[in-house]
Amino acid sequence: MKAVFMTDQGRVRQHNEDAGGIFVNMDGNRLAIVADGMGGHRAGDVASEMTISQLKNEWENSKGILTAGDAESWLRSQITNVNSSLFNHAMSNLECDGMGTTVVAAISTNRFVTIANIGDSRCYLLNESGFKQVTEDHSLVNELVRTGQISREDAEHHPRKNVLLRALGTEKAVEMDIKTIIFEEGDILLLCSDGLSNKVNEKEMSAILTNEEPLEHRAGTLISIANENGGEDNITLAIVEFADFSEGDA
Secondary structure: OEEEEEEEOOOOOOOOOEEEEEEEOOOOOEEEEEEEEEOOOOHHHHHHHHHHHHHHHHHHOOOOOOOHHHHHHHHHHHHHHHHHHHHHHHHHOHHHOOOEEOEEEEEEOOOEEEEEEEOOOEEEEEEOOEEEEOOOOOEHHHHHHHOOOOOHHHHHOOOOOOOEOOOEOOOOOOOOEEEEEEOOOOOEEEEEOHHHHOOOOHHHHHHHHOOOOOHHHHHHHHHHHHHHOOOOOOEEEEEEEOOOHHHOOO
C-alpha cells in the first residue's frame, strides 16, 4: 500500500481550516482522512484539527479490524464520538459557536476499503472500470440535482453551492454515509476537500492519477492545478494506491 497526504492554504484564504492525514494502526491497516472546517473566529480549524487528532489517536491504538463489518462499526462509533466532542466544545466555548467540519475517511486493507463521509468532502475511486465519485455530497445543491430541480451543469455555478445539509459537530446527533468497496491491486483512492473538487474536473483528476509519476508528484500536480484555477479555498487531498504487499509499504 502506498499513500500520500498533502494540504495547501490556496491563494486567497488567510489561513488553512482543512486538516487530514494518513495513519497506520497496530495491524498495519491505513486510515486516510480529510476534514474541511467551517466557523467564525478561526473555529473551523479547531473543528478539523480536533477531528483529525481524535480519530488519529483512536486508530493508531486499534487492532483486530479484519472485516468490512468491523471497519464500518469502528468508523460509525468513532465519528459519532468526535461529533459529541465537537458539539460539546462549541457549546462551552463561545468563540467556537457554530463550528463544524466535513469529514471523509477511508479504512484501507488488502481486501476492501470502507468509506464514511459527512458534508461535501469527497472520495473517488480509480480502477479498471474507470474513475468515479463514490461518496454523495450532503449539500443543498446536490439535493437539488438529485431531485431533478437543477442540472449538474447548473450546480457547478450555483450561488448556494457551499451550503451543507450535514456537517460534523454542528448538531447533537449526526448522520453519516458508510459503504465498503472492493480494493484490488492497481486501484487508487482520492479523498479531497472541495477546494480541489471545485477547481479540478474529474477528467483532469483521472489523467493525473493514471500517470506513472510518484504519488507525491501526482498530489502536487493536483494542488497546483487547483491554485492555477483560482485557489480561492484551502486544498487538501489524500491518495491511497493499492500496491503489491510483497513490495513493502511506502
